[in-house]
Amino acid sequence: MNRAHTLLFLLYGFFLQCGARKNVLFIIVDDLRPDLGCFRGADFPTHDDPPPHTPHMDALAGSSLLVRRAYVQQAVCSPSRTSFLTGYILLITHFRSAGGNFTTLPQYFRNHGRRSIGIGKIFHQGIKDPLSWSEPDIYPGSSNWDRQNASWQFVPDNLLHANPLIDYKIAQSATKKLGEFATGGKYAHTPFFLAVGFIRPHLPFVSPASFGDLYPLNTLKLPSNNKAPVGMPEVAWFKSNEIRTQYEDIHRSSFTGEINNTIPNNIALDLRRAYYSAVSWVDSQVGVVLDELNRLGLADSTVISLVGDHGWQLGEHGIWGKSTNFELATHAPMMLKIPGLTDSGLSTRRIVEFVDLFPTLVEAVGLPKVSICPENSAHVSTCTEGESFMPLVHNTSADWKHVAFSQYQRHQHRTNIMGYSLRTERYRYTEWPEFSYQTFKPDWTKLHGVELYDHTVDPDENHNRADDTAYATLRANLSWRLHAGWRHASPSLHQAGPALVG
Numbered sequence: 001m002n003r004a005h006t007l008l009f010l011l012y013g014f015f016l017q018c019g020a021r022k023n024v025l026f027i028i029v030d031d032l033r034p035d036l037g038c039f040r041g042a043d044f045p046t047h048d049d050p051p052p053h054t055p056h057m058d059a060l061a062g063s064s065l066l067v068r069r070a071y072v073q074q075a076v077c078s079p080s081r082t083s084f085l086t087g088y089i090l091l092i093t094h095f096r097s098a099g100g101n102f103t104t105l106p107q108y109f110r111n112h113g114r115r116s117i118g119i120g121k122i123f124h125q126g127i128k129d130p131l132s133w134s135e136p137d138i139y140p141g142s143s144n145w146d147r148q149n150a151s152w153q154f155v156p157d158n159l160l161h162a163n164p165l166i167d168y169k170i171a172q173s174a175t176k177k178l179g180e181f182a183t184g185g186k187y188a189h190t191p192f193f194l195a196v197g198f199i200r201p202h203l204p205f206v207s208p209a210s211f212g213d214l215y216p217l218n219t220l221k222l223p224s225n226n227k228a229p230v231g232m233p234e235v236a237w238f239k240s241n242e243i244r245t246q247y248e249d250i251h252r253s254s255f256t257g258e259i260n261n262t263i264p265n266n267i268a269l270d271l272r273r274a275y276y277s278a279v280s281w282v283d284s285q286v287g288v289v290l291d292e293l294n295r296l297g298l299a300d301s302t303v304i305s306l307v308g309d310h311g312w313q314l315g316e317h318g319i320w321g322k323s324t325n326f327e328l329a330t331h332a333p334m335m336l337k338i339p340g341l342t343d344s345g346l347s348t349r350r351i352v353e354f355v356d357l358f359p360t361l362v363e364a365v366g367l368p369k370v371s372i373c374p375e376n377s378a379h380v381s382t383c384t385e386g387e388s389f390m391p392l393v394h395n396t397s398a399d400w401k402h403v404a405f406s407q408y409q410r411h412q413h414r415t416n417i418m419g420y421s422l423r424t425e426r427y428r429y430t431e432w433p434e435f436s437y438q439t440f441k442p443d444w445t446k447l448h449g450v451e452l453y454d455h456t457v458d459p460d461e462n463h464n465r466a467d468d469t470a471y472a473t474l475r476a477n478l479s480w481r482l483h484a485g486w487r488h489a490s491p492s493l494h495q496a497g498p499a500l501v502g
Helices: 003-017 055-061 077-086 105-111 166-179 241-246 265-295 354-365 390-394 469-484
Strands: 023-029 065-071 115-120 152-155 192-198 205-208 302-308 334-337 346-353 404-412 415-423 427-436 441-454
Touching: 023 105, 023 265, 023 354, 055 265, 055 302, 055 334, 065 390, 065 404, 077 105, 077 354, 105 115, 105 192, 105 354, 115 166, 152 265, 166 192, 166 265, 192 265, 205 265, 265 302, 302 354, 334 354, 346 354, 346 390, 346 404, 354 390, 415 441, 415 469, 427 469, 441 469
Parallel strands: 023 192, 023 302, 065 346, 115 192, 152 205
Antiparallel strands: 065 334, 302 334, 404 415, 415 427, 427 441
């Protein structure tokens, strides 16, 4: 650590003692892959995507630690959110009744003197968790422009004054709530944890028509890899169930969801345009909230975290949706702004997992640290399977995690299967063993497929090299790492194993 970093660290400790960073603004964007200007380069989703128009999230990244390679633990809304909101790797939706005794992220802040508030989609839609909030969570109305017969829509701007889109209402509710914590508000000088969950770019891709103008159709490309990876096991495939079965315009098309059958080109281009436009629309509403935080004089005392809950495939490999272990589904945006520490903008390519968010936010604000969960944590109310990545705030190239773990379930031929995926700095390695929902354990001796993708030569994961003899030694190494699990990859636990290659 050089002198400048040492001084910042000392100032950081001083500010924490003075309570300078007492608040948290936690922003979640649904189904957001890293189609943001700040991700342009090696960590941008694909070279087929257009330059994004996301000035507000890009500006936030410019005063944050931008985590360029952050990975979710499961690429679907509810389990992913449950994982990063509890600090556990979970497959369940109703974690209170099915998973055990958990302290959630907002609940932890509530228990430590913050007024904890949720607006929009925080936990999965429909899940109420009173223990997490100081007051009932707010969901301001319905998504009133969503239609089951259309997977996307551009709404004429002049119609939105009387009937605004849901994310506008979420942003307005957030700004109103922020006002309660400003000077003169009823909770002035009360520290807060405010979670704001935006709906788009989740299906259907709905945005004001003016945002469609940002992405002229004649400037867009189809994905260059619209076929399944060569050598992909069948179990890795996802039939794009959500878009294929819930929206009549797609259901009426020739799209069946089978391997190497994808959405017709004209529809695919419309969908891609609508997705990018929805991202830009949500960016504008993120800007509304951030501008109000600044206007109210709360920015200097507020840590800001912004994440997507997982990625999304826009026709790459012929898949439309999340629900896979591929890079585009598991890789999502993450940024963390800590006033006084990240003001000049930091960027790291170290691997981070979404379960790392909980302990990081706790440490960033100076609350008592959350310990690593023991092997049996059934009777432990507060612990984490993640690690605080505050070391990366102080040194973006610090020795840190070298792998991330993700998983996704399948049911095939009357058999339960779980795909476990390991992402290293160079490779993605996945095994698909049979899985028991009684013991919640895999049977590694009964595999239904193995995948190995080398991102140095194949960044789009188009060629499965699991059976390539040139990768045999590496495959054995990665398999050991995968079976050993997250404890053996933990920077804190430092458990031994064979040297990691890549």
